[in-house]
Amino acid sequence: MKLKNPTGTIPSQKLVLGLGSTGLAILLWFFVVSGNVYVMSFEMPIEARNLSKQKAHREEVPRTATVRLKGRGLDLFKASILKRFTQFKLVIDLEGISNEYEFVLSDYFDKYPQKVVIPDSYNLLFIEVVYPNRIQISLDDYNVKTVPVQSQIFINPSPGFIQVGNISILPKELQIAGPKEVLENVHIINTISDSILGASLSQNGSIRLEKIGSLVEYSQDNISYVVDIQQISERIIVDIPVTVLNKPEKIRVFPSPQTVALTIIGGVQRIADLTNEDIIITIDFKNWSIRKQFYEPTVALPENVLEWRDLSPRSLELGVAREAN
Numbered sequence: 218m219k220l221k222n223p224t225g226t227i228p229s230q231k232l233v234l235g236l237g238s239t240g241l242a243i244l245l246w247f248f249v250v251s252g253n254v255y256v257m258s259f260e261m262p263i264e265a266r267n268l269s270k271q272k273a274h275r276e277e278v279p280r281t282a283t284v285r286l287k288g289r290g291l292d293l294f295k296a297s298i299l300k301r302f303t304q305f306k307l308v309i310d311l312e313g314i315s316n317e318y319e320f321v322l323s324d325y326f327d328k329y330p331q332k333v334v335i336p337d338s339y340n341l342l343f344i345e346v347v348y349p350n351r352i353q354i355s356l357d358d359y360n361v362k363t364v365p366v367q368s369q370i371f372i373n374p375s376p377g378f379i380q381v382g383n384i385s386i387l388p389k390e391l392q393i394a395g396p397k398e399v400l401e402n403v404h405i406i407n408t409i410s411d412s413i414l415g416a417s418l419s420q421n422g423s424i425r426l427e428k429i430g431s432l433v434e435y436s437q438d439n440i441s442y443v444v445d446i447q448q449i450s451e452r453i454i455v456d457i458p459v460t461v462l463n464k465p466e467k468i469r470v471f472p473s474p475q476t477v478a479l480t481i482i483g484g485v486q487r488i489a490d491l492t493n494e495d496i497i498i499t500i501d502f503k504n505w506s507i508r509k510q511f512y513e514p515t516v517a518l519p520e521n522v523l524e525w526r527d528l529s530p531r532s533l534e535l536g537v538a539r540e541a542n
Contacts, residue, residue, distance in 0.1 A: 253290055254288065255288070256285050256286070256287045257285070258284070259285075259286055259297070260281050261282060261283075261284050261305050261307050262305070263278060263279055263282055263307045263309060266309070267311050267312040269311075269359075271359055272315075272357070273394075273432065274354075275355040275396045275399070278352065278354065282346050282348065284333075284343065284347060286341045286344060287342040296339050305334065305335060307322075307334070308332040314354060315356065317354065317356070318354045320354065321350065322349065322350060326346065357397050357398050358396070359394065359397070360395065361392055361393070362393060363390050363392050364391065364405055364406055365389060365390045365405055366386055366388065366406050366408070366426070366440055367407050367408070368442060369407050369408045369409065369410045370408060370411050370424065370444075371410075371412040372384070372412075372413050372446075373412065374446055375415045378417050378446055379483065381446070381447050381484040381487045382520070385444075385445075388437075391406065391435060391436045391437060391440075392436040393435055394433070394434045394436075395433035395434060399429070399433060406429075406435070408426055408440065409426070409427055411424060416444070416446045419443070419446045420442075420444040422442060423440070423441055424440060425438060425439050426440065445484070447483075447484030448485050449483065449523065450482070450483070451481065451488070452481055452488045452491075453478060453527075454478065454491065454493050456493050457478065457479065458475065458476055458493070458494075459475055459499070459500060459533060461499070462500070463502045469538045469540055470535060471536045472514075472533045472534070472535060473533060476493075477498055477529060478528075479528045479529065480526050480527040482526070483521065483522040483524075484523075487522065488522060491519065491522070496516065497517035498515070499517070500512050500514050500533065500535065501515070502535070505535055510534055511533065511534060512533055512534075
């Protein structure tokens with residue numbers, strides 16, 4: 218049985234072969250004329266070196282410049298393919314610059330041709346810098362300061378679970394370094410924004426810090442974090458003492474009863490560690506009136522407890538008597 222060619226296979230093969238033949242023809246043509254001399258534009262990296270340790274860049278230096286190079290076709294062709302893997306670069310020497318200086322690039326590299334770094338094996342001649350034609354170097358005093366780190370991680374636990382406490386990050390602060398003028402306006406470093414959704418277990422990991430441009434360096438680029446996620450549970454706490462606030466002098470004030478009980482709700486491990494002394498139950502004597510018999514106390518829970526309910530008893534009496542002389 219004779220199999221039919223899949224639809225579109227032959228046209229696709231012809232297209233590939235056609236493009237391959239065209240590319241090969243262009244390559245062969247280039248090698249044929251490679252003995253001729255040409256001028257070609259290249260993008261070369263700029264390296265600013267010998268910056269004083271007491272100084273920092275106030276503004277970013279351009280990373281690259283477009284230059285014209287002259288050479289045989291073969292050398293130009295080889296450079297266009299391999300320059301990213303070799304030491305092609307323009308070097309600007311910042312030694313002796315205090316605050317401001319403008320480099321006119323073509324004039325600078327004409328005066329210091331050794332600062333145009335081109336491997337000798339390429340036999341290329343530097344002609345000129347096309348763009349940018351000049352670079353303004355602006356320096357500031359180098360400064361170091363310590364700033365706190367702030368988490369931008371959003372936690373959304375699964376139903377029935379709760380985040381206990383804030384996200385713990387380490388380190389809590391770090392050193393940043395850079396131009397003094399920039400650092401004066403930096404008071405905190407944020408992590409990148411991230412979310413942990415549907416968490417039912419405690420989480421830990423590493424997260425990157427937001428960058429403040431390329432002029433500011435960090436002592437580290439990542440911090441560690443830990444998030445305590447616990448299952449929600451409840452527990453009855455009994456014999457919680459009641460405290461009367463703002464008692465006047467020479468007056469005895471005592472609640473009846475003197476202890477209460479309630480139910481607390483929160484992370485299972487968190488509430489398991491609590492005692493009756495961790496919960497504050499108070500009645501303010503300023504609210505006392507001879508015409509009023511019962512008073513509802515105020516409940517203050519410790520941190521990281523979700524809520525309370527079922528206070529028993531709900532209202533208490535206040536006994537008031539003068540102290541004996």
